[in-house]
Amino acid sequence: MYGLIGKFRAVPGQRDALVAILLEDVSAMPGCLSYVVAQDPGDADALWVTEVWDSRASHQASLSLPQVKDAIARAMPLIAGLDQHIETVPAGGYGIRAPG
């Protein structure tokens, strides 16, 4: 499996709008086993996105999906920075959808 942990910095005042975009239509991404968008309660502009995919290739392919490309295009102006970008190798857990 392939995992990502990212800490995004929203443009001040735009975190809620960014979260809304990032949560649109998240159920139809082939190979996506887990995708969570969370606010950082300690920083009004920070949010965390944690993901598990069945493979790096599936994640890469998702970036070409029309709805994902559209969401990225609308989200980019609301993103002020990417504070952390961590790739992981998920070993297992709970709430990880079965592949396929």
Next chain:
Amino acid sequence: MYGLIGKFRAVPGQRDALVAILLEDVSAMPGCLSYVVAQDPGDADALWVTEVWDSRASHQASLSLPQVKDAIARAMPLIAGLDQHIETVPAGGYGIRAPG
């Protein structure tokens, strides 16, 4: 919802053993909506645990479950440090089990 992102440092050579303990019996924790244990491919001793709970109270209560207390007791000697411990407020996502 209540979320946690933790970067643990295993005692050198003990990451696999630690991961195995952390993945034991993870399906029976009331209020746990998502729980992922992942290795950091860039650091042989580092692993990430990302969690989503229906509430902080549910997470707190889980620490008193016999199987969790037992796992923590066995895991502690294999943990060399906690590099990051982030509390989050999950807004939504995919692969988050419905509460209850």
